[in-house]
Amino acid sequence: ILITAGPTYEAIDPVRYIGNHSSGKMGFAIANAAANLGAHVYLVSGPTNQQIQHARIHKVDVVSAEEMYLAVHARFKEMDVAICAAAVADYKPKITATKKIKKTAEPLEIQLTPTKDILASLGVLKEHQFLVGFALETDNALENAKAKLKKKNLDLIILNSLQDKGAGFATDTNKITIIDQNLNTINFELKSKLAVAEDIMNEIVLRVLK
Numbered sequence: 001i002l003i004t005a006g007p008t009y010e011a012i013d014p015v016r017y018i019g020n021h022s023s024g025k026m027g028f029a030i031a032n033a034a035a036n037l038g039a040h041v042y043l044v045s046g047p048t049n050q051q052i053q054h055a056r057i058h059k060v061d062v063v064s065a066e067e068m069y070l071a072v073h074a075r076f077k078e079m080d081v082a083i084c085a086a087a088v089a090d091y092k093p094k095i096t097a098t099k100k101i102k103k104t105a106e107p108l109e110i111q112l113t114p115t116k117d118i119l120a121s122l123g124v125l126k127e128h129q130f131l132v133g134f135a136l137e138t139d140n141a142l143e144n145a146k147a148k149l150k151k152k153n154l155d156l157i158i159l160n161s162l163q164d165k166g167a168g169f170a171t172d173t174n175k176i177t178i179i180d181q182n183l184n185t186i187n188f189e190l191k192s193k194l195a196v197a198e199d200i201m202n203e204i205v206l207r208v209l210k
């Protein structure tokens with residue numbers, strides 16, 4: 001099982017980056033749940049403070065969206081399931097300065113260019129693989145998540161709405177809705193991310209082993 005987790009950092013110059021508040025907790029919890037079920041896990045992680053020790057988890061550390069893309073594509077073919085839980089930056093600086101940018105009195109403009117969408121690229125490539133994505137939405141959550149499932153050719157999408165208290169980034173809890181290819185939705189209660197990870201793995205196992 002391939003799992004992506006954590007944020008990515010996109011370098012502005014040697015000391016600064018564009019990042020986000022992802023803690024990596026959800027992706028690491030899924031990696032643990034999958035390994036506890038007996039899966040061999042290839043975990044590709046952006047910069048996080050999360051620790052993981054499991055004989056069946058092989059972790060690869062990356063920093064940027066491009067590095068994550070390369071690490072994922074290096075192993076995707078041999079995977080049975082891929083779960084993209086990382087909060088990948090959607091944009092990166094068009095140019096990374098090789099030297100530290102000095103402060104001036106003038107406004108600073110940084111031009112951004114889109115990163116590669118890792119999940120969407122797997123949706124194009126997938127053959128036997130069961131592909132799972134996440135959606136983090138603030139409004140029209142269900143509609144947006146369903147559209148993402150179709151657009152990225154996913155088998156399941158896990159929606160967490162930032163409007164739910166205790167759900168989302170950097171918390172220990174999460175409240176999810178799982179949507180399948182027939183657009184059936186399953187709502188779950190607010191739970192610890194460890195319990196949410198078990199729910200997610202159960203739903204995947206049910207469908208993969210059907």
Ligand code: CTP
Pocket residue numbers: 004065084085086087088089090115116117118119120132133134135136137148
């Ligand atoms: N994702 C990815 N690579 C990217 C951006 C996103 O693999 N460059 C994956 C995430 O891991 C997640 C899913 O895509 O599983 C959804 O990410 P999200 O940010 O909610 O959606 P976007 O497609 O980026 O659309 P938007 O930000 O406009 O909602």
